[in-house]
Structures are given as structure tokens and as C-alpha cells.
Amino acid sequence: MLRIAIQAKGRLNEQSIGLLSEAGIGVAESKRKLISRADGFPMKVLYLRDDDIPQAVAMGVADLGIVGLNEVAEKNFPVERTMDLGFGSCRISLAVDRTADYNGLDYFRGKRVATSYPNILARFFAEKGIDAEIHTIKGSVEIAPAVGMSDAIFDIVSSGDTLISNGLVEVEKVFYSKAVLIANPKLDEQKRRETAQLTFRFNSILESRGMKYVLMNLPQEKLDEAITILPGMRSPTVLPLAQEGWCSIHAVICESQLWERIERLKALGAEGILVLTLENMIR
Known part of the structure; x- marks a missing residue:
């Protein structure tokens, strides 16, 4: 069972708990607690001061830690920087x-x-x-x-x-x-497998942020032009509609590109456009 150290209070506490929650891992509040059992993953959570987390991970008191890169650089303990977490900048x-x-x-x-x-x-x-x-x-x-x-x-x-x-x-x-996930460099094989499972969940969450799932109807004759506009995991999903000469296109678009691409697709004749929030994206 993994032991992960997070900040007991402060700027990274809520965001760390929020990321764990998005990954399907329930964590109890840290009030007057030093350690608690997580739900949804074989893990215990240690609540520590942020400047103690790198040392705790290096010593093996915790297997993993969520902490600011500034504390890792300041303390300079021998830990592995496993992944960046996209918050706490x-x-x-x-x-x-x-x-x-x-x-x-x-x-x-x-x-x-x-x-x-x-x-x-x-x-x-x-x-x-x-x-x-x-x-x-x-x-x-x-x-x-x-x-x-x-x-x-x-x-x-x-x-x-x-x-x-x-x-x-x-x-x-x-x-x-920024916030990073650090690991003890001497984790055994079992804990490395569990760490890989955890980072898989985290990566799926982070990759979905800033992305939108878009569905639309389009004249079949405009399909080739639309495909050059739309990105996709490999390519856009195209489905035939009951109405002859029309198809439905499904794609994932970066939020920063969303409106520019929609305007170009509307100019091709796209209609019935739906834009949905993307919760997780698993590659």
C-alpha cells in the first residue's frame, strides 16, 4: 500500500485533495490528523508541512509526495520527480x-x-x-x-x-x-506498479483539462474539408445520419482553438453543434 504525503494546510492542500478526488480517491480532511486511509485506491495519506515532504519521501516515511518544486529544489533531498501536476504555479x-x-x-x-x-x-x-x-x-x-x-x-x-x-x-x-509528484527512488516493484496506476489516473485528468468534446452534423460532401479542420485522438469520428447526404462528426478540440474552428465549420454548413465538457481523456 502506497503512502503519499500532502500539505497539511496551505496553498497546495485543497488542490492536492481535489486532484485525488478527480482520480476517484477519497481523502479525509486533515484537521488534527497526521495520517488517514484513502478510499478508492490502496493508499494512506500523510499530512505534513510542505517543507518536510521532500525529506519524508527521501527517507521512505512516505513513498510519494505532492509538493511545490520550490521545496524540492531548496531541500535538495534525493527524490524522483515523477510528474508535473498542473497547479500551484x-x-x-x-x-x-x-x-x-x-x-x-x-x-x-x-x-x-x-x-x-x-x-x-x-x-x-x-x-x-x-x-x-x-x-x-x-x-x-x-x-x-x-x-x-x-x-x-x-x-x-x-x-x-x-x-x-x-x-x-x-x-x-x-x-x-509548480506542484509536482515526487517519489522515493528505492520503491519496490509492487509500489512502482501502484505508482504507475496512480500517475495513469492523474495524466488522464490533466490531459482532459482545457479540452472540449464537439459533435455536429455536416453535409457529406463537405466531410473531407471538415476533417482537415478538426483534430482527433487519431482522426475525427464520422457516423452516417438517417437523412441521406448528411453525417455526424465527433471530435476533441482544445478550448483555445474552439471558436475559431467552429466558425470555419459553420462556414462549411455544419449545424446542430454541441460542445460538451470533457471529464477524462484516456489515451
Whole structure:
């Protein structure tokens, strides 16, 4: 039975539980729980702090973990990055006081920079040849310049609203992060099979996002032109209608291309067009 670690609370908790739910795996709420049994898959769920998840997976306390790539890079424990999960996107950036005369990375030479990600920042400064003081802070990093603890910060940025409210401005985007599934590199054969089953479910969900299932009726004489417009898993599905000279076409279209392609198909004479949400797509 697999043991998967997820964030006990915070920005990735709800999205992790939501992904598991879409995969047919029921998970109990994490309130006052450290571990619970999942429904719909042979799995136990561990609720941990996000910065503890890479270590737990590396030690074998958990077989798998859902965690931000930033924590994997910061802790640098020996884990396998199994797949990207399509949510939790953010970046870690350098920010300075909005009144500062910022003129490039040389600004940070000899400056004090507060961060919860000292290892990522140290590697970045080393690559750029910047000699700065890195101060590790747990908690509200963005207040450090205001109370005189630092000249700048290196912290997670999503919308940027927190920086603005603290009189800071983002000046260098250093590291881009997203939620990833990580695995212990020493999983036995049985657990690797179970992991493959789990990632199969996850991939089916992720591949269906942003896709629409489209059905329409079309004059048979326009079929060849329509097929050049429509994508498909291999090719569009074509079915004859009871009315002679007409057919029905079924296809999966990326949402970003949907309306442009529908307009082209209508110009060919397509009618009775139905657009349906695609829940899962299994290749």
C-alpha cells in the first residue's frame, strides 16, 4: 500500500485533495490528523508541512509526495520527480523597497537579503557572482525590510499584492515553481506498479483539462474539408445520419482553438453543434 504525503494546510492542500478526488480517491480532511486511509485506491495519506515532504519521501516515511518544486529544489533531498501536476504555479523573486535606486543585480552586492529559501538564493547568487548576506527567516519575509532586518527579500510571488502592500517591488524573477509528484527512488516493484496506476489516473485528468468534446452534423460532401479542420485522438469520428447526404462528426478540440474552428465549420454548413465538457481523456 502506497503512502503519499500532502500539505497539511496551505496553498497546495485543497488542490492536492481535489486532484485525488478527480482520480476517484477519497481523502479525509486533515484537521488534527497526521495520517488517514484513502478510499478508492490502496493508499494512506500523510499530512505534513510542505517543507518536510521532500525529506519524508527521501527517507521512505512516505513513498510519494505532492509538493511545490520550490521545496524540492531548496531541500535538495534525493527524490524522483515523477510528474508535473498542473497547479500551484508561482515564482520566487527578489524584491526591494519601491523607492530603491535599483540598477541590476549589482545592487545586491554587500546587501542583506531575507528569505525562506537560502539554498536556492545562494546558488543563484553564486552563478551570478554576487556576494550578498543571506538571512534565513521563517514566516513573514516581506516585513523584513520595513523593520530593518534586511535590504531586500527573496520570496514566493503569486499575484504580487503582498509585495505592493509592504512597499516592495519585484525586480528579479529567479525560480519558477509548480506542484509536482515526487517519489522515493528505492520503491519496490509492487509500489512502482501502484505508482504507475496512480500517475495513469492523474495524466488522464490533466490531459482532459482545457479540452472540449464537439459533435455536429455536416453535409457529406463537405466531410473531407471538415476533417482537415478538426483534430482527433487519431482522426475525427464520422457516423452516417438517417437523412441521406448528411453525417455526424465527433471530435476533441482544445478550448483555445474552439471558436475559431467552429466558425470555419459553420462556414462549411455544419449545424446542430454541441460542445460538451470533457471529464477524462484516456489515451
